[in-house]
Amino acid sequence: MSKYYANGAVWGSATSGSESYEPLMRGDRVDVAIIGGGITGITAAFNLVKRGLKVAVIEAGKVGMGSTGSSTGNLYVPTGKFHTILSKHGQKTLDEVIRSRSSALEFIADRVAEFSINCSFHRVPWYYFATKEKDAREIDKERDAIKSSGMETIDNVPSGFPFPVKSVIKVENQAQFNPLQYVKKLAASIAGENCRIYENSRVTAVTDGDPCLVETHMGVITAGKVIHATHTPKGIYAVHAMMEVYREYAVAARLNVQLEPGIYWLNDENEKYSIRTYTNETGSYLIVLDDKHKTGHKEDTTTSFAKIGDYIKSVFNTEDIIYRWAAQNYSPADNLPYIGTSPLQKNTYIATGFEADGLVYGTAAAMIISDIITGRLNSSSAVYDPKRFTPAASAKKTLKENLDVITHLVNDYVIKEPAKLSSIMRGEGRIVEIKGKMAAASRDDSGNLQIVSAVCPHLGCQVHWNIAEKSWDCPCHGSRFAADGSFLEGPAFSDLEKFPQE
Numbered sequence: 001m002s003k004y005y006a007n008g009a010v011w012g013s014a015t016s017g018s019e020s021y022e023p024l025m026r027g028d029r030v031d032v033a034i035i036g037g038g039i040t041g042i043t044a045a046f047n048l049v050k051r052g053l054k055v056a057v058i059e060a061g062k063v064g065m066g067s068t069g070s071s072t073g074n075l076y077v078p079t080g081k082f083h084t085i086l087s088k089h090g091q092k093t094l095d096e097v098i099r100s101r102s103s104a105l106e107f108i109a110d111r112v113a114e115f116s117i118n119c120s121f122h123r124v125p126w127y128y129f130a131t132k133e134k135d136a137r138e139i140d141k142e143r144d145a146i147k148s149s150g151m152e153t154i155d156n157v158p159s160g161f162p163f164p165v166k167s168v169i170k171v172e173n174q175a176q177f178n179p180l181q182y183v184k185k186l187a188a189s190i191a192g193e194n195c196r197i198y199e200n201s202r203v204t205a206v207t208d209g210d211p212c213l214v215e216t217h218m219g220v221i222t223a224g225k226v227i228h229a230t231h232t233p234k235g236i237y238a239v240h241a242m243m244e245v246y247r248e249y250a251v252a253a254r255l256n257v258q259l260e261p262g263i264y265w266l267n268d269e270n271e272k273y274s275i276r277t278y279t280n281e282t283g284s285y286l287i288v289l290d291d292k293h294k295t296g297h298k299e300d301t302t303t304s305f306a307k308i309g310d311y312i313k314s315v316f317n318t319e320d321i322i323y324r325w326a327a328q329n330y331s332p333a334d335n336l337p338y339i340g341t342s343p344l345q346k347n348t349y350i351a352t353g354f355e356a357d358g359l360v361y362g363t364a365a366a367m368i369i370s371d372i373i374t375g376r377l378n379s380s381s382a383v384y385d386p387k388r389f390t391p392a393a394s395a396k397k398t399l400k401e402n403l404d405v406i407t408h409l410v411n412d413y414v415i416k417e418p419a420k421l422s423s424i425m426r427g428e429g430r431i432v433e434i435k436g437k438m439a440a441a442s443r444d445d446s447g448n449l450q451i452v453s454a455v456c457p458h459l460g461c462q463v464h465w466n467i468a469e470k471s472w473d474c475p476c477h478g479s480r481f482a483a484d485g486s487f488l489e490g491p492a493f494s495d496l497e498k499f500p501q502e
């Protein structure tokens with residue numbers, strides 16, 4: 001079986017030996033501290049440095065190796081959700097969404113050209129299609145919404161289209177690239193005295209104020225402003241209650257057939273896949289992303305990889321899967337990301353709720369927040385303002401999400417029968433009771449047992465085992481931890497506590 005990679009593996013072979021940065025080992029003082037060295041954080045740093053500000057980027061791992069590295073490298077203006085945005089928010093909002101997303105895509109194209117970034121950037125069409133009659137209506141609604149804003153679509157089935165279709169939209173002039181190579185080179189273009197980048201520096205606390213403080217284990221950064229560019233803000237924020245959190249599973253397999261470069265989105269009711277090709281010095285790959293499931297909610301996460309495997313075998317005649325990985329998706333209650341000044345805070349900015357689209361929305365977020373900080377007018381900023389209140393557009397999803405959190409708190413702590421340590425097989429993780437406390441116990445492939453606290457340090461929900469990724473995932477707001485309890489991603493600041501094993 002192919003190896004599971006945490007992030008960025010399919011993009012990584014093109015970047016070995018590239019730049020790295022020292023951890024934060026002391027104090028630093030800057031105009032803006034940016035938490036997160038993915039596309040959002042590095043793009044924000046780029047814009048702010050170019051406007052004369054001094055910034056620090058604090059990255060828990062390596063630049064680009066988080067959510068950016070686990071993306072599929074597709075860049076597109078349409079999202080498949082335009083008809084929902086149109087019905088919930090109206091034409092003016094949809095027009096701003098399109099404007100900001102188009103600007104973001106062109107920003108990336110311009111930087112690739114400016115720095116001659118060798119990241120396989122190329123223009124491709126975006127296809128959105130259904131193969132079954134009953135699913136065609138959804139495609140037709142999206143087509144109407146795209147056209148309502150004056151974007152051009154091609155509605156006939158293109159000759160040689162590699163899938164049977166009942167309805168298809170084609171939008172020309174979208175793009176694909178290697179996101180890891182792009183972000184690393186963009187970071188390298190600004191790294192220096194006015195942009196200090198700290199890798200392997202996990203933020204342990206953030207204090208909003210005048211100034212703000214960003215703490216790591218080794219040092220403290222004092223900053224006039226702080227941007228949370230970590231996919232979801234770290235700490236406790238109202239937006240956490242406004243988003244559902246999902247895992248999405250992806251594979252890269254050897255490509256055995258001819259497939260024109262393009263972004264292919266299959267949107268049947270029971271089969272939703274994002275499909276693209278990618279070629280590097282090691283060969284040609286088919287990259288396929290499956291539909292999502294809620295983080296910490298699925299009992300057997302291996303079925304997601306198995307489902308993609310079955311699909312690509314039947315359609316593309318390949319079983320040769322080289323890479324498998326997964327990514328987090330924060331889905332906002334009213335279908336618009338939260339970008340801008342954090343409610344109830346003074347100098348803190350957040351950028352989250354990008355759904356499966358962190359490359360374009362992340363770049364747009366960086367552009368908007370840079371404009372807000374430097375006092376430039378940005379017509380899209382009001383649309384994404386985290387302080388917006390849209391009860392009609394978000395009430396149902398917000399209620400459901402909060403109900404989910406309460407249900408997990410009650411069910412996980414009160415109702416569920418804890419397992420016995422002896423029942424945990426290799427590769428499995430279970431919630432057990434030790435001396436009256438709930439513990440998260442897992443057994444690795446060699447049979448060794450690891451036991452950590454089952455209580456998520458964010459807001460106290462109980463973590464669930466993710467067997468495909470060998471991680472403990474929190475069903476409430478998506479914090480994730482390795483089998484040994486070390487923090488992987490999400491709003492929590494700290495690891496799962498080690499469980500006393502005397």
Ligand code: FES
Nearest residue numbers: 456458459474477
């Ligand atoms: Fe919020 Fe776990 S992520 S309680």
